[in-house]
Amino acid sequence: MESVDVIAEAPVARRRRERGGGRDGRRAGQGVGLPHRAAPYIVRNIPTFDVLAEADLEKIEAVADRILAEVGIEFRDDPAALSLWKQAGAQVDGLLVRFPPGMLREILGSAPASFTQHARNPANNIEIGGRSVVFAPAYGSPFVTDLDKGRRYGTIEDFRNFIKLAQSSPWLHHSGGTICEPVDVPVNKRHLDMVYSHLKYSDRCFMGSVTAESRAEESIEMARIVFGRDFVDRNCVILGNVNVNSPLVWDGTMTHALRAYARANQAAVVVPFILGGAMGPVTSAGAIAQALAETMAGCALAQLERKGAPVIFGNFLSSMSLRSGSPTFGTPEPAIGSMVVGQLARRLNLPLRCAGNFSNSKLPDAQAMNEGTMSMLSAVHCGANFILHSAGFLDGLLSMSYEKFVMDADLCGALHSYLAGVVVDDNSLALDAFREVGVGKHFLGCAHTMENYQTAFWDSSVADNEPFEKWDIAGRTDAASRANLRWKQMLAEYQAPPMDEAIDEALVDFVDRTKAGMSDAWY
Known part of the structure; x- marks a missing residue:
């Protein structure tokens, strides 16, 4: 898989390399102010959850095909789109386009x-x-x-x-x-x-x-x-x-x-x-x-x-x-x-x-x-x-x-x-922990807990899980009030990820030149 760093031939990217920065500089800005870094996705x-059987899905698809073929869809103010549909074999009548059954599915095969x-x-x-x-x-x-x-x-x-x-x-x-x-x-x-x-x-x-x-x-x-x-x-x-x-x-x-x-x-x-x-x-x-x-x-x-x-x-x-x-x-x-x-x-x-x-x-x-x-x-x-x-x-x-x-x-x-989901492996099944703790005792201090406690459970940054007395003394805040404090803290701690100076200059120049070429419009 290619990364952004393959764009070295671009003039702005060459200047970036000459001035330093680039990938290492960008990575240096990761995770600032965060409790930990989650995955990029x-x-x-x-599994996904399927609620309809095959026969019902086919009924919906058949009705969609009839809508496309019998009622059609209008494409307004775009003659080029109408031309593309006509070339592809759709029936074009003014702005209204009707599609033979199966036509769109065939086209979508290339996506x-x-x-x-x-x-x-x-x-x-x-x-x-x-x-x-x-x-x-x-x-x-x-x-x-x-x-x-x-x-x-x-x-x-x-x-x-x-x-x-x-x-x-x-x-x-x-x-x-x-x-x-x-x-x-x-x-x-x-x-x-x-x-x-x-x-x-x-x-x-x-x-x-x-x-x-x-x-x-x-x-x-x-x-x-x-x-x-x-x-x-x-x-x-x-x-x-x-x-x-x-x-x-x-x-x-x-x-x-x-x-x-x-x-x-x-x-x-x-x-x-x-x-x-x-x-x-x-x-x-x-x-x-x-x-x-x-x-x-x-x-x-x-x-x-x-x-x-x-x-x-x-x-x-x-x-x-x-x-x-x-x-x-x-x-x-x-x-x-x-x-x-x-x-x-x-x-x-x-x-x-x-x-x-x-x-x-x-x-x-x-x-x-x-x-x-x-x-x-x-x-x-x-x-x-x-x-x-x-x-x-x-x-x-x-x-x-x-x-x-x-x-x-x-x-x-x-x-x-x-x-x-639920991970099932030797560590998660915790048989050694059962052997260590035995019957009728708690797991709080056992080796397995100590090895896994930092990653075992998701930890909310907004919820209050303290005893009632501590919550009462702390001011009886609700979730919205705690979120109000949290977004202010996040903005106060925010640090911008590094951007190469030459790229920033090129972006600003493009924005300024584009804006200068048109009068303000407010509607």
Whole structure:
């Protein structure tokens, strides 16, 4: 497997080598302020959970095929996409495209079942697909919230804070994308500041912009500055999260961005957002069939743009309150639906992004953690490889919460141990410990305990496990209050991972020149 260090031919990389730094310098910044260094991603050691039999899966696939063939999907404002579909053998009638049964599955045969996303620090490279599980922060909130200042519009400072928190967490693997919208930066320029912030303040994998084709291309160009043009053409270094305009519409903004990522051999994460009863049927099976049709079309379009380009089969099922019409998150029906989506993605042999830590609560409270845990468990049991929205999601994704970010990252830590399963070997069976301790005595001081106590159990950084009296004397703090103290401590202790001076200068120059070429736009 290639590492980022093969890009020595790039001019910026040559200057990096001349000035020192490089891999050794980057590695020197690992783990600062962390209790210990977790793996760059999880390799699951427990099986996925299949809820439907073969016959039922075939019924859903057959309905998806009929939706594609009889109803079709509109592709708006992208003549090139329509041309690609026509060349591939689809029936194109204006903006409406209908697909012969089996066509999309055949096209998807060229998509890789798994791939590596390379990080600025090669030690943080991740695998997406197979048995791998990657946790990434929540994405897309216009507001941020904390216990001190309440709910407010996000800023570039908030955006950078969340990157620093993700970088500092031993339980998250990915820097994410638009963690919150920095509304204090013009709409047409903020993607430049966001991508630069990911590259500057984290050395983990990250996501780029998808809000316009030019912004996607500029995100990719910034990645080329860091990794080298030839390396990027051969390897995935950046993801773009594109959404279907459900029901059954792909708009040009998304397909132009999707094709830009595929054209550059970078991974598009293809995600329908189906709110049951609004953008799809209220019944789970119907919504799943719709999601399958929409996602297959997007993933296949990436293959038509560049055969073999990495792509992630995404899904976002949600429910709604039929009394009020409000969206609901972390509810049981989408959670069990995610299990079925996982089965369908495996039948297509594609990497999966599904579910996350969803909640409609407005506070980091019991509702938030109940809903988030139900949704997050569905993500790990359905076989999701890339779990966006793993930390911080609050208020139906309208708010990014500092406290919930820390609480959710703590849950991710627990899931590291959960997904590791049960090790069965001579050490874990502990027969020598039974011989030493004997009958009716405790194991606290035995040799086996002393040899294993540091790694035996996951240890929360937020939970209070002290006796009632100690908790009472210490101020009776709840989990949210402890998380408030924790995120402040993490930011105070954060140290930026080293970045080569020449690369930093090249990035800043690119951002400044690109911004100078356009007037500010605020909508």
